[in-house]
Amino acid sequence: MAQVQQRPEEATSDQQLIERVARQDRQAFEQLYDRYAAAVFGLALRTLGDRQIAEEAVQEIFWRVWQRAASFDRSRTFAPWLFGIAHNYCIDELRRRRARPQPVYEDDDHPVLSSIADTTDVSERALQGEQQRIVADALQQLPNEQRQAIELAYFGGLTQQEIATRLGNPLGTIKTRMRLGLQKLRGILQDQGLVD
Amino acid sequence: MKTHSEHEHIEELIEGYALDALEPEERSLVDQHTSSCSPCRKQLRVTEETVHMLGFVAAPITPPVRCKLKVLEKIEREQFLHTPTRRSRTATPFSTWATVAALVLFMATGMWGVSLQRQMSRMSTDMTRARNEIAELEGMLAEVQEIRALKGEGQSQYAVANTFMKPGSNKALLVIRNLPPLSAGQTYKVWVAREGMEEGLTTFNPPPADDTIQVAIEPREPMDHYKWIMVTIENTQSADHPSQQQALFGDL
Incomplete structure (x- = not known):
């Protein structure tokens, strides 16, 4: 890669x-x-x-x-x-x-990585733009349920218990999804040289 | 010594911890364990690093300029309030250093024996005035309720300043940085103004190699009776009206 x-x-x-x-x-x-x-x-x-x-x-x-x-x-x-x-x-x-x-995942019509109009001067933040693209792509590579658990925690501020309740899944399932998702994410970002 | 099962349990919690998604008691368990377990602490560090990269996922949006100005004002105020050596550098008309320099001159010319007593007395008076003025400034800062930013203009485009003031009071402090040095014979002058009137206040020249200067001002009326504050470059200290050479300008 x-x-x-x-x-x-x-x-x-x-x-x-x-x-x-x-x-x-x-x-x-x-x-x-x-x-x-x-x-x-x-x-x-x-x-x-x-x-x-x-x-x-x-x-x-x-x-x-x-x-x-x-x-x-x-x-x-x-x-x-x-x-x-x-x-x-x-x-x-x-x-x-x-x-x-x-909520990020209320329905399928809302894309996971829905973004707000960007008014920044991209040329001044070319490196950041590249990093953003890589991290967003990496997140997209995760299975939906893993990405969902991670995003609800990171952007939604929900605890694992709250995510389990909201999605109607056992707590252990959420913990596993979060763990596997972050491990895979780390592997992708390591391959890209973004993390140690 | 940590047991195998304890490690396994903590390892299961690390991702949740890094995402700040644990319940308080689970979080406490991880805190306790990682405080004495180097491998788990390392594992937590790399996991947190991965989590923090998620910050890049949100689309960047330029915040309003006021966000930056407010942070810079806060920093400037904090630096000013916590830098005693700078705080004493006020552009008041009298200078303790000038007094010391005069004393040195008298000693060098052999006149010190004649004038020493009088000079010491004057220096003591000056020192008392200096202490009173500093105490007054500190008292004023404790009451600061409003901060007004000034922007640099023309050759002073990189200068920035803030006016620290209290509505209803005619005493204020202007903290200025990055003001360029002037040509010989020129001076900076502070003005406050509103429609149809301008009031000239203190004149000053920034000390060489000193990027920050504090100027105490005391217009005739409370600060909130004026609409603008400005610093101009003047060729004479007694100018009745501000020149066209504005160095700083701001709303009050």
Whole structure:
């Protein structure tokens, strides 16, 4: 399987920028913001389902990036670290508000990876676009029921028990689907050089 | 020592943990186990890395510019409030450093014996004033309720500033960064204005190699009585009207 075209200077640049942010460099922070704000806003909007709340999420997530930059592990890559912060915040917020986004799998007419119109300048985020395509393709390669379980947890903020209840499946079945799905996803992303 | 069955049980929970989809008691089990089990901790790390890549799946959407401005304002405010050495660099008319420099000059010219007593007394007065002004600034910051952003213009396009103010008060603090140095004879001047009137306030020149400067301002009326705030480049400190050379401009 062909690996993603990495642009070393771009990847290195993320690391350099977050190291500068750790030294309280605001210009470096602005560069990271410009590079990833659209991805974070897209994630927040899809998870939280409300534009106003998603805007607040972007501000809080990047504020946390600023505050936690010094604890960033230099042996890791920046994007998963950022998305970890973003996802944790969004899920906590989702649960705190006791709100749920529109269910992803209510009917077959809604595609699994339904996207909202993208207004970003793709040329400036070519690498991100490539990574997005690969991860989305990888997710599409999973069996429907595995993908469903993973997406309901990741984007819907549902626990395994809540997913089992919603889908009318035994809890053990959901756990197995989630486990096998993530293992397969990891294998695909490893082949593509996106994860270790 | 961890038992085989315990490992197996935790391994079954790791994906749910990474997706934040476990019940609290299951989550607690994983936390306890991974705190002392290196292989499971490693397994959890790589699983979490895979999960976090799912962030790429959502279609990117550019957020409104106000999101960025609000984060930057928050950072700027936090940095300002937690950097005591910077906080003392106010562009007030008097300078403690100037006093120290004058003392050094007197000593160098042999006049210090004559003037020392008077100079020490003046320096003490200046120091007291400095302390009072810093205390006043800190008190004002504690009451800050509003922040207004200014945007750089022209040759100062990379400059940014925020006005920290409290509605009803005529005291405010302008925190400016990336303002370029001026030619000899020129100075920056702060103005507040509304329809039909402009009020000139403090003049200042940013210290060389210092990217942030704080300017205390005190117009005649409360800040919220004005509509705009601006910083212009002036050739004379006593300009009655703002020049056409705007460096920063913002709404109040």
